[in-house]
Amino acid sequence: MLEIRDLCVYFRGYEGVSRVLDAVSLNVGRGERVGLAGETGCGKTVTMKTVMGLLKTPPAIIPHGEVILDGQNILEMSAKHLLQIKGMKISMIFQDPMNALNPVFTIGGQLYDVIRFAQSRSGNGRKRARTEIHARAIAALEEVRLPDPERILNSYPLELSGGMRQRVLIAMALVNRPSFLIADEPQTALDVTIGAQILGLLSELVRTKGISVLLITHNLGVIQETTERIYIMYAGQIAETMPTALLFDNPKHPYSQGLLASVPRLTGGEIAEGIRGTVPDYIAAPSGCRFHPRCDYVMPICSQKKPPPFMVELDHYVGCWLYGEDGG
């Protein structure tokens, strides 16, 4: 469905070039739910923006790499062509539902726009009647289990709670039946119980509709509960990828291990000391494996060459020299 190959994204600034994404490769199969995890500043959002074609160039530079959606390279697409894909084939749910909705228009107005947009792009020239658009909007709101959809259509975003707004956004993202959905921390702005409701609803909808999902979050628990496969990203490099079910018993990359040990558990017990050092600056990113200055198992090769993904078991690849033929 989606394949990112050796994607590099740099940003040109006053202080030099920030090499943010360093040959990121990632793929999402048809109907697959994939998680992309990492901490603040690891490049999750840049990856997402590149896929959505939201990256401004300049300041961003994409020296090489491909983003292939359904057989087509998004990076080489014309703006017009890209517009046809956005909101139709590929859709997105943002972190903060308040910022994603326009406060001065009603929910109905914004939802109708999305439906009309799809209609104008579908190219069959037939203008749908207002009643038909209205019916589709109502159906979309019912699908996300919003009570009294008629009233919601006439409300402004401020009149709704955070959970309801996020439901509206899910409805908007799904109304044009996309085949690929990017969800950027859909639960962080919400309370625990409300967030759980939203994640439950989202998982159920994408599963029944067979939509492929890329879920971006820093919360490993959320990834564990909603995805089938996970990518762990550190400082613009993919550290490790594996079936989500394996993560918690068998993390291989020293960064994944440190990250997982830092997560407080519901079962209690001490949490680990975290990971020593701090996240590097992208202007002077460490050479080779970018984690090497913080790694306890560092070897000479780590600072010289970036490790390729080594296969440790089926579907489980680790970008770490410890698992190379010569290492570990």
Next chain:
Amino acid sequence: MRMSDPLLVIGDLVKRFPVRAGIFHRKVAEVKAVEMVSFDIRSGEIFGLVGESGSGKSTVGKTLLGIYKPTKGSIRFKGRDVTTLIKENLRFFKKEAQMVFQDPKSSLNPRRSIKSTLEESLIVHKIAKNGREREKIVVDLLGMVELSPSFMYKYPSMLSGGQRQRVAIARALALNPSFIVLDEPTSALDVSVQAKIIRLLQRLQAERQMAYLFISHDLSLMRTMASRTAVMYLGRIYELAPTEELFTNPLYPYTKTLISAVPVVSEEERRMKPKKQSAGGEIPSPINPPSGCTFHPRCSLAQRVCSQQLPELVEVMPGHFVRCHVVTNA
């Protein structure tokens, strides 16, 4: 003072905020942020307050330290009612009780160097004789939070989130307090940074025998930190128990729902989750909370009595209190 003596006793604390509107700025309603909250914190104890937004947990913390004036109720610290303290006595309390806020970016003054920030309370309370002595204390404080002395001359914008929070902790430690309110101290941080801050807070607490009021919405973190935990919902405490007991044997339907909603990483954690006892729904407004037990519209076990009468907080097992008709009538 012995370990088991209460350091802080809160009795029937009420805090309501007026909602004003119209050209005459008339009071049109009240936000019932905290309603009849009572608990005590022993010296050297970490007491946890957990709840979702609007539960009143932060308001409790801020009211305790006098940031808000309580509408009703008593707050006794080391035997003295601090709501009526003035001048000298109030100064004693402000020295003993400190706070660390959620967002270190907004709780530190961006125009002040770290040294000037840390020195302020030393000057107000006349702790050091002269500048050199103050500087020595500042260096010690930075050492306690594992920052090098060179941080003294930096400004908050030059620091990372974790470093800023360390400075905020150092500021709280400056007056050698016996009690600190920690209001979501790590919720703005990444997990690997959070782990370091939590370890630091635990080590400082053990070394200096301080008591913490730890306020958080993160139940997993609460389990790691607190020795006793109270669950708040719409301004009231509905369950209070030793943390271990609360997680292994939660009784109140909302507590169960809350624990079951936590996204977890391991199979072991999934197994310990109780079955949720809520039909979903949104958190009601604290301006106009539901009648009786305020959780009843979302509770799947609700009976008729739940909407009519507020249940009492009953001690069902030693140290385990719950406010629920269904649990106590069974």
